[in-house]
Amino acid sequence: MDVHDYFAKKEWKFIKSFADKHQTPFLVVLLDIVKEKFLDLRKHLPYARIFYAVKANPATEIITLLDRLGSSFDVASVYELRKLLALGISPDSLSCGNTIKKKQDIEEFYKSGVRLFVTDSEMDLRNIAAAAPGAKVFVRVLTEGFSTADWPLSRKFGCQTEMALELFLLAKKCGLVPYGISFHVGSQQRDISVWNAALGKSRYIIDWLREEGIELECVNMGGGLPGDYIEKSQSIETYAEGISHYLEENFTEGMPEIIIEPGRYIVADAGIIVSEVVLSAKKSKTSLERWVFSDVGKFNGLMESLNEAIKYPIFCEAKGELEEVIIAGPTCDSMDTIYEDYKYEFPADLKPGDRLYWLSTGAYTASYCSVEFNGFPPLKTFYVWRKP
Numbered sequence: 279m280d281v282h283d284y285f286a287k288k289e290w291k292f293i294k295s296f297a298d299k300h301q302t303p304f305l306v307v308l309l310d311i312v313k314e315k316f317l318d319l320r321k322h323l324p325y326a327r328i329f330y331a332v333k334a335n336p337a338t339e340i341i342t343l344l345d346r347l348g349s350s351f352d353v354a355s356v357y358e359l360r361k362l363l364a365l366g367i368s369p370d371s372l373s374c375g376n377t378i379k380k381k382q383d384i385e386e387f388y389k390s391g392v393r394l395f396v397t398d399s400e401m402d403l404r405n406i407a408a409a410a411p412g413a414k415v416f417v418r419v420l421t422e423g424f425s426t427a428d429w430p431l432s433r434k435f436g437c438q439t440e441m442a443l444e445l446f447l448l449a450k451k452c453g454l455v456p457y458g459i460s461f462h463v464g465s466q467q468r469d470i471s472v473w474n475a476a477l478g479k480s481r482y483i484i485d486w487l488r489e490e491g492i493e494l495e496c497v498n499m500g501g502g503l504p505g506d507y508i509e510k511s512q513s514i515e516t517y518a519e520g521i522s523h524y525l526e527e528n529f530t531e532g533m534p535e536i537i538i539e540p541g542r543y544i545v546a547d548a549g550i551i552v553s554e555v556v557l558s559a560k561k562s563k564t565s566l567e568r569w570v571f572s573d574v575g576k577f578n579g580l581m582e583s584l585n586e587a588i589k590y591p592i593f594c595e596a597k598g599e600l601e602e603v604i605i606a607g608p609t610c611d612s613m614d615t616i617y618e619d620y621k622y623e624f625p626a627d628l629k630p631g632d633r634l635y636w637l638s639t640g641a642y643t644a645s646y647c648s649v650e651f652n653g654f655p656p657l658k659t660f661y662v663w664r665k666p
């Protein structure tokens with residue numbers, strides 16, 4: 279692969295000279311790119327309020343940067359909540375987006391001043407009514423699109439339309455504010471028309487509830503916007519155009535308030551994991567297959583290579599004739615094989631110490647590490663500005 283398909287020459291020179299000063303493995307995130315992604319998204323979806331999904335990369339540098347740019351935040355747990363509050367983020371710009379939570383956690387969110395909660399079950403809704411009286415609730419609905427998302431999320435979260443209607447009615451009865459519909463079409467969603475199906479469902483629910491005297495104000499479209507991996511996806515302009523068009527079609531007489539919760543799109547392309555080759559080996563003299571062992575693997579940053587779901591572009595500096603390889607991580611666990619079905623090609627004479635650059639690894643990597651499995655520490659991280 280050509281690294282200049284991803285980074286301009288100058289930018290790559292900066293990354294290289296930074297990387298050369300540090301021992302592998304580590305993740306370096308360019309904050310310039312995070313900023314650019316956020317501003318691009320705001321430009322292309324100007325009507326949407328952006329809640330960054332903190333779980334994608336909860337680094338302090340990213341949170342404070344996005345806060346400065348005017349982002350709000352989608353928060354997955356009380357631990358993220360405490361971190362954001364400690365950084366001085368206002369509770370007005372937080373929403374509790376996890377549908378799976380303890381009653382005492384809801385209480386903590388509420389006492390901290392958070393008033394937006396997402397639910398998808400009666401038990402959770404009753405907990406919200408008890409621990410967060412008068413709060414605004416979103417009901418999350420199931421969506422299509424499992425097969426076209428690289429990292430589908432939808433089956434665990436959300437409920438069927440009929441149950442959503444019942445939950446909205448119950449929310450009103452319990453003194454909560456039925457505020458909006460939320461959905462998530464699946465992370466790294468490649469089929470833009472999946473948003474259309476979800477918005478059509480939203481429209482149906484909004485109309486049905488209006489007959490019951492409930493006026494929903496908001497549609498929360500979740501995440502799903504892409505990072506730039508081996509399998510190409512459309513540009514953010516194309517996503518935004520498609521989604522805007524579907525919104526206009528489904529809401530001809532005026533759009534509800536719109537929220538989006540990008541995680542991956544904001545941070546993925548800003549990150550580069552730098553690793554080095556530990557060893558490479560064949561299992562027999564005549565074997566066609568060469569194994570390449572890297573000092574980064576599934577347990578210290580590359581969790582999303584599970585089932586080869588996310589395929590990162592890997593740039594290898596060594597030159598030479600290319601051959602297909604199996605790439606694996608450094609731990610004593612055979613599950614720590616990274617790519618075997620998908621054939622990456624590396625130079626045949628790869629040596630220990632040769633560096634591998636895993637591009638578009640800013641999302642769901644450092645925050646997705648095991649702690650000291652086999653004694654390996656979590657991934658080191660650096661957050662840097664190219665142009666301060």
Ligand SMILES: *Cc1c(COP(=O)(O)O)cnc(C)c1O
Pocket residue numbers: 331333334352375376462464465466500501502503539540541542543
């Ligand atoms: C994880 C998550 C997101 C972010 O999804 P991406 O596909 O990374 O943009 C958004 N909203 C909710 C509720 C989530 O759980």
